[in-house]
Each structure stands twice: as structure tokens, then as C-alpha cells.
Amino acid sequence: xxxxxxxxxxAIEQDSFRQIRSLTELxxxxxxxxxxxxxxxxxxxxxxxxxxxxxxxxxxxxxRAALGKDCAILCDVEMVKQxxxxxxxxxxxxxxxxxxxxxxxxxxxxxxRSMAALSLWQDHLEGSVVLIGNAPTALFRLLEMIEAGxxxxxxxxxxxxxxxxxxxxxxxxxxxHQALGIECITLLGxxxxxxxxxxxCNALLRCNIGEYY
Amino acid sequence: xxxxxxxxxxAIEQDSFRQIRSLTELxxxxxxxxxxxxxxxxxxxxxxxxxxxxxxxxxxxxxRAALGKDCAILCDVEMVKQxxxxxxxxxxxxxxxxxxxxxxxxxxxxxxRSMAALSLWQDHLEGSVVLIGNAPTALFRLLEMIEAGxxxxxxxxxxxxxxxxxxxxxxxxxxxHQALGIECITLLGxxxxxxxxxxxCNALLRCNIGEYY
Numbered sequence: 001x002x003x004x005x006x007x008x009x010x011a012i013e014q015d016s017f018r019q020i021r022s023l024t025e026l027x028x029x030x031x032x033x034x035x036x037x038x039x040x041x042x043x044x045x046x047x048x049x050x051x052x053x054x055x056x057x058x059x060x061x062x063x064r065a066a067l068g069k070d071c072a073i074l075c076d077v078e079m080v081k082q083x084x085x086x087x088x089x090x091x092x093x094x095x096x097x098x099x100x101x102x103x104x105x106x107x108x109x110x111x112x113r114s115m116a117a118l119s120l121w122q123d124h125l126e127g128s129v130v131l132i133g134n135a136p137t138a139l140f141r142l143l144e145m146i147e148a149g150x151x152x153x154x155x156x157x158x159x160x161x162x163x164x165x166x167x168x169x170x171x172x173x174x175x176x177h178q179a180l181g182i183e184c185i186t187l188l189g190x191x192x193x194x195x196x197x198x199x200x201c202n203a204l205l206r207c208n209i210g211e212y213y
Numbered sequence: 214x215x216x217x218x219x220x221x222x223x224a225i226e227q228d229s230f231r232q233i234r235s236l237t238e239l240x241x242x243x244x245x246x247x248x249x250x251x252x253x254x255x256x257x258x259x260x261x262x263x264x265x266x267x268x269x270x271x272x273x274x275x276x277r278a279a280l281g282k283d284c285a286i287l288c289d290v291e292m293v294k295q296x297x298x299x300x301x302x303x304x305x306x307x308x309x310x311x312x313x314x315x316x317x318x319x320x321x322x323x324x325x326r327s328m329a330a331l332s333l334w335q336d337h338l339e340g341s342v343v344l345i346g347n348a349p350t351a352l353f354r355l356l357e358m359i360e361a362g363x364x365x366x367x368x369x370x371x372x373x374x375x376x377x378x379x380x381x382x383x384x385x386x387x388x389x390h391q392a393l394g395i396e397c398i399t400l401l402g403x404x405x406x407x408x409x410x411x412x413x414c415n416a417l418l419r420c421n422i423g424e425y426y
Contacts, residue, residue, distance in 0.1 A: 042375060044404065045374040045405060112221075190258030191258040
């Protein structure tokens, strides 16, 4: 038996985004926002996810500008870091989850390593793009830090996944972003993850080099 | 404003799996299969995903036995490799996607790098655990290789995601596995990805050390 399937990577990508456009309603979004929403749908294989995406007023502009200046990209987990397309960035993203200091701090404070790792973000936050795709605790801690006066990222992509705190942390980000003066992209509800989070960043990087679908 | 959220990682994990049990119907699955299905639901934040999971007759037994013997773990993409929990394995998983040979071969043959990389799997296939979380083309190519007489993995976790070929490649795996004499775990439909794929492997690794939820 032989299998009939498309071998050509460009043809696969073109057909994927053609299908995604036909399966989603994106007219209310700007050109750049549509690219992000489509990459999220692409990563999940779920057209209805487009309805859960939220953009603050200048999220895409702020993210594109920061990425265009080779800003720090801060990731909560290694999978998010791995998901950022290397050919489109000059400086590798940062992730402190496996830093020994994070483990020590987490054990001392009885909290997740993901949260503890954020104490190592402080010096990199100003003007950064933050990618949180796994840990609600990291997103909550970041909001606490910004409220307490920490430097502000240019953009927070906040898309942790799961059953405990994920939906709540994203709702908190969405509710607080205007008061805190931060730009954000989020995916409301339980769904999220490393793939949608890095895909959102990749969508903005592609906009910066004129790759639109 | 302060945020109320659970800081303790063990409490988060316990509560997550308690919620997943209450939101899914798993009684038709074996004890080990339930662990895999719950990790998939956990990774996606989507209880209904449990209905799409399929296990061949001895998938969990074969996977656990191979992993218990420190078998090769072959991954289609780096994100899957990154997702396998390091503390539970002795030898790092293998991924040849970024091997220069894969790029050269892909360009020569006008096919995806994910497919081309499989030519480098041949020597590692026998008794391995294969994790395909991204590329339908990699899963199709693997089925072609096994039909053509390539050594057989102990277990294929086949969960590519997307709109072009993903559902078809998983249906092909599910339809062909008995005739090919291979054990497999798959997630039918468009959904899938790096996280569910590595989570499935992690679930089996946890079974091997007696960590059940």
C-alpha cells in the first residue's frame, strides 16, 4: 500500500492557511492580528480557538517594534524557547526555569519553579517580549511584579494551559492590562500551551519580514 | 490588588488530575491507558480530547518495557524532545530535524525536512519509542519505511497536528498498525502537537516509577 500525501512544505503551509481562513471568522481583526490568530489555530488544529484570542489595543505594533529591535524574549519553559523560529531572531530567547537558583528558591518558598524563575527576569523585563505558555503561576507572579513596579515588557503573550489557574491567570491579565499599562495577547479559557505561545511570537516575526498568509 | 492562586506544585498537579478525572469518562481504559489519556487532556486543557485517543492492544506494555530498557526515543521535532521529562530518562531523546543532511536531502527531493530526517532514523528504529508530534509527513514516511521492511519500533506515539495530512496520517497509522505488527498510541482528528506527544511518553515513564494519578 502507498500513501498519497503532499510532500512539499510550501504547498502544505499554503493549503493549511487557506483552510484556516475558510474555517474562521477574522474580519474584526487587523491584518497583523489575523496572522497571530491563524498561527494559534494552526498550532492547535482547532478553528474555534480563534474566538478565544484577545489582543490589547497596540499589542501587535508593540511586539513587532520590540522584536524588530532584537529585544529580550523571555520564556517560562524550554519548549516555548524551542518553538521560537531561530532563523528570524538574532539573539536566543531566555529561559531561567532550569537555573539552579530557581530550584533553590522554589524549594525555600514552597512554590513552583516557574514562579521562582521570574526573580531572574527582573533585569531583562524592560522592553522585552514575554512568552508564558505553560505556567499560570508564572503569569500571576509577573502581574504581581509589574504591579509592584517592575520594568514593563513591550508585550506579554500569556497563554498558559490547564485546569488549575490557567483560565484565571489569563482572565487576570486581560482584566488588568489597561490599568497596568501593558500590551498583551492572550487565549482565554483552559487551552493554551507552548506551541500557541511561540507561534504567536513567530507570527509577529513573520510580519516583520513581510511573510503574510 | 493581589492575586489568589495556588503556589504549591504538588497541590496544583493533584487538583489538575482530580478535575480531569471528574471531567472525562475513562472506565473503558486500562490503568496505564488512563494515565496517558489524562496527560493528553492535561496538556491540551481539553477534556473532550480523551474521546479521540486510541491505543493498540499492547501499546502501553510495549512502550513501558522499551522505556524501562532505556530504548532510543526518536522525536520528529526539537519541541517534542524538549518535552520529555529529563529526570525520568537516562539517554537524551534523538531528533535529526536540524541535521544538515536532512536539509540537503529535503531540498534535493522537494520534500519536508521532517520527512527527510527519517532517513537518519533507520539505525535507531529497532525497539525504539517513536514520538511524532508535529509533521504528518514524518508519520506517513515512517509507515512507508516499515512497510518496506525497516526495523520496527516498540511503540509509535503518532500525534501530528494541523490541517493538511494530520488527521489522515493518524487514521493511516490506526488502520495499518495491526497489519504492520506495530503498537501505537494516537489522537485522531486535527488536534495533536508536541505537548500531547511528549506527555504521552512521560505518562508511561511515570507508570514505570509508580507515579499514578
